Amino acid sequence: MSTIGKILLFGFTRSAIEIGGKLREKGYDFSIVDNDASFENKAHTLGFPLEIVDYSDDTVLENLGIGKNVQFVFTLFEEDVKNIFLTLSAKSLDEKLNIIALTHTKDAIHKLEIAGANTILDPYQISGKRIYKLITQPEVMNIIDATVFGLHDINMEQITITETSLLNGKMIYDINTLERYNLLLIGIHDKELKEKFIFIIEGHNHKLDAGDILVVIGQSENIQKYKKEFNL
Amino acid sequence: MNYFLTLLIRFAYFLDSSKKYHRVKNFIRMLLEQQNSKLKFYFDILMVTLVICSVLVLLYEVKHPDGHPYLEMFVQFSLIVFVIEYLLRLWIYSNNHEIFLKEYEHAIDNHIPFSMIKTSYRIIRKKIEYMLTPLAIIDLMAIIPSYRPLRFLRIFLLFRIFKLFRYARSMNTFTTIISEKKFELLTLATFAGFIIFAGSSAIYIFETHDNPKINNLYDAVYWAVVTMGTVGYGDIVPVTHEGMAVAMVLIVLGIATLAFLTSIIVSSFQSKILELKESRVLSDIANIDNFILICGYGRVGEVIAKMLHDDGYKIVIIDTDAQKIKLAAQRGITGIVGDASKSKLLGELGVEKKVSKIICVTNSDEMNIFITLTARSLSKNIEIIARVIKNSHKKKYFLAGANFAFSADETIGLMGSQYIDQPISYAALDEMLTENTGVLFESIQIHENSFYLHKDIASLELEERKILLFGIVRQENKVPLPLQSYPIEDKTFYFNPPLDFIIEAEDVLIIMGRKHHITNIRKQSDKRPPK
Incomplete structure (x- = not known):
């Protein structure tokens, strides 16, 4: 797995904890970045590497490794404004960077695309579609949940x-x-x-x-x- | 006397146990009182017509006192109907035998002598209680003047118009507004009364000698009211300077009072109108059967509601935010403003019987769990699907009785990590879940007359039909096959079964494909096999 460089997760949010957990299982080198020092304790108990910095400063981003060894950036803030701003800053530092952005409003999807996010995750859309599928095609959703998402080895x-x-x-x-x-x-x-x-x-x-x-x-x-x- | 009492007690017990008696009484209740019943609706229309016609006849008779034989017959008929209605309402207001039995049992239990007089008093008091309600008085007034010796009370026949209150719901609203604003209105009335009193005494003092039109206090009060009401007929006008001054002050105060009155009524009307609309929506919902209830019209709720609505499912939305419900209404979706965690509201919506599924997608875990619990306490069979916000709360949802609960964060975690080392399979997963490219993941139920029954998978010709078979779900009771399989709930899932796999009844095929290809294979499955 050494071919993949460092992964940065911006925003110590619930999504970051979930993604971080999965990345840790797979043994990737990642750290979570936030500017709120009050998260330090929680990150420590969960065992996540957390860096408290002011990410609105480009030099700080460079110091974190963007433009060098960082290959993936997740922007996982609850506020779309922060996600869009970070996407833009990161993309301006490194054209080839892979950015996965989280969005909370329909508006922001298009803006994130323009800002240069490679993939956009919309939790509301995902939840909505899954519930819809559960109602219209309960069998299918059960199977997907149990196999691809679940514990069964498929x-x-x-x-x-x-x-x-x-x-x-x-x-x-x-x-x-x-x-x-x-x-x-x-x-x-x-x-x-x-x-x-x-x-x-x-x-x-x-x-x-x-x-x-x-x-x-x-x-x-x-x-x-x-x-x-x-x-x- | 004792013999008579025994007879009465027997009769009371007989009534209490008589099914027929209860049936009749319930029927009358439904006819007269139960809101939303079809029968009451027709009955109300009949009564309204009867009231209006009888008042018209009354007006006709003002100029034609001799009347007309047919009209006379009609008047008698409507009178009989009104009398019967009055008696029936009096009858269903309370259950005499219940009061009687309660008193009797109370006496026996406490070893005190049973008093017939006290019991009769209680029964009669209850009936009088009803007779003194405003609507009952109106009903009575609409009947009494038809009695010949009381003919002079004819004008009270106009009370029949007030009877309309009973039959039109919106009229009730007006009465509730007035009773709700009792305090404000009373204050205003006191104020107005004071002004009228002051104004009329002033004009009386100043002008009773100079003005030939003002001869007594009655004239003065009449003038004050006409002036204050900004009507000002001009039949009585002040002639002294002092009188004019009184008039000017009275006019200004009159305008102020009227404006105040208008604003009280308008403002309370506006808030009431919303409630009225709500109850309209509720009674509309009462006519929908087997619908899906979505609690919370946030972004998730919006996505679900739109897709289900487009597919033709019957859905109803609850949200505490009136703005969101308005938005839903604009999109053609039924919604009500309310708190879905209230048992009363869920009960009114018919969670026990008429709701097939509840979806809890508000933006707080506490709320979602509370709604889940409330719904589960109302119905054991209802399917509850909830969105988990904080993944650590997931277990609580299942404890509260949810059938399905999942968090978007979990999916995002999985997809996010998948993206890093397997971007292409991430894209596949994304498309499978979002179905944005038109490739759908669906299931086909094999029923007993299916074309594919007892055939092997090769005969499905999946490749030609451009369908991908993901696997087959089989009921537990079937003989297990030596294939790669996974237990899922009480069923077995065979992943990627071989071509010689024989399809049986109740199997569910999980397939992937474009919509029209899926439709084709579904049609084929529904065909009966040639005999």
């Missing part, structure tokens, strides 16, 4: 096709080897195409090249075995 993972892989140069519809490991191919990412992700059911049969990415669902163990067998 995960969604991406597999990148390498130069040396046995899959390099094959057509998607021809890779029936997935069945052996009980993996389900959801879709692909083709680096030649603009779209980030194409569902397999869209029906494009496509030649796999090095750099293309497959998204599969299955047991982690099986995914690892599969990767090994096909030299991925």
